[in-house]
Amino acid sequence: MDMVGLEAGMKNAILGVVPPPTPAPGGAVARRPMRPANTGCVHVGESMRAADTGLHSPARLPALHEEMDMLGFRSAVLALALFGSGMAQAAVTTVPIAGDVGASTGGSGATFSGLVSYDDSTSVLSVTLRNESPSSLGGYLTAFAFNAPAAASLSFASATLGSFSTFLTGPNTAPFNGFEYGVGVGSPYNGGGAPSAGLSIGAAATWTFNVSGGLFDADDFLSAGGENKSAVFLTRFRGFANGGSDKVPATVVPEPASYALMLAGLAALGFGARRRQR
Structure with missing residues (x-):
């Protein structure tokens, strides 16, 4: 069997291409047999062209727009599903936090940035903080406090700053009461x-x-507690150049991936709204 010829014939049939006439054994050109008229058969290429013409007909346009709207909606749903699947499979969850300067007790301008991470493969909670206060303020960040899920039990493991490693349970963090755990330079949180x-x-x-x-995941350790329900995490600053101190609560910072997902969803909804208005 001539496989090359068979393949070429199939391609011609799909594309609607009429092959050139082939020479007869005696040298004469053999004519391609005519297709019988009124047989009810439609050439594949012709049917494809007919379908393409129908696709762009005025009667077809509203349905086409509706299908495109649905495609945009399905794309947004797929993005959400993929994002959720990736989060479900992640062993480590991380939540960025930052100082809420406006909610501090002393109004000193002291602030910080940080990450709260939880690795569910090792059951280890990590807290990383950076003192972002103005250099003119002076002093130190000397303690922090946080909460934990009711079912969780914590024990202190390590600190990269040896002088800042006193583990506190039920620290006195007034007026932000209710925190279950903390770490400080010394035993009293207030100092x-x-x-x-x-x-x-x-x-x-x-x-x-x-x-x-x-x-658990990292969010579980950033639950609001005590009298001030906006305080999900609290830091303590002492030893300012003017002799003052401050308590600065944290706010959770949305991650770039959350912004990207939100923007993708809004774009898909906007695309659908524009299509419906046309």
């Missing part, structure tokens, strides 16, 4: 005086905790 140790301005450190009691 006083002029400390000579802590997280200095521009410096960063990481603390880790072993967790037991179930499966």
Whole structure:
């Protein structure tokens, strides 16, 4: 069997191409047999052209727009599903946080940035903080406090800053009451005086905790507690150049991936709205 010829014939049939006449054995050109008229058969190429013409007909346009709207909606749903699947499979969840300067007790301008991470494959909670206060303020970040899920039990594991490693349970964080755990330079969360140790301005450190009691993610350790329901995490600053101190709560910072997903969804909805208006 001539496979090359068969393949060429199939391509011609699909594309609607009429092959050139082939020479007869005696040298004469053999004419291609005519297709019988009124047989009810339609050439494949002709049917494809007819379908293409129908696709762009005025009567077809509203349905086409509706299909394109649905395609945009399905794309947005697919993006959400893929994002959710990736999150479900991730072993480590991370939540960025930052100082809420406007909610501090002293209004000093002290602030910080940080990451709260949880690795469910090792059951380890990590807290990383950086002192972002103005250099003219002076002093140190000397303690922080946070909450945990009711089912969780924590124990202190490590600190990259040795002088900042006193594990606190039920620290006195008034007026932000209700925090379950904390770490500080010394035993009292509030402290006083002029400390000579802590997280200095521009410096960063990481603390880790072993967790037991179930499966969690980083968000579970940033639950609001106590009298001030906006306080999901709290830091303590002491030893300012003017002799003052401050308590600065945290706010959760949305991650770039969350912004990207939100924008993709809004774009798909906007595309659908424009199509419906046409």
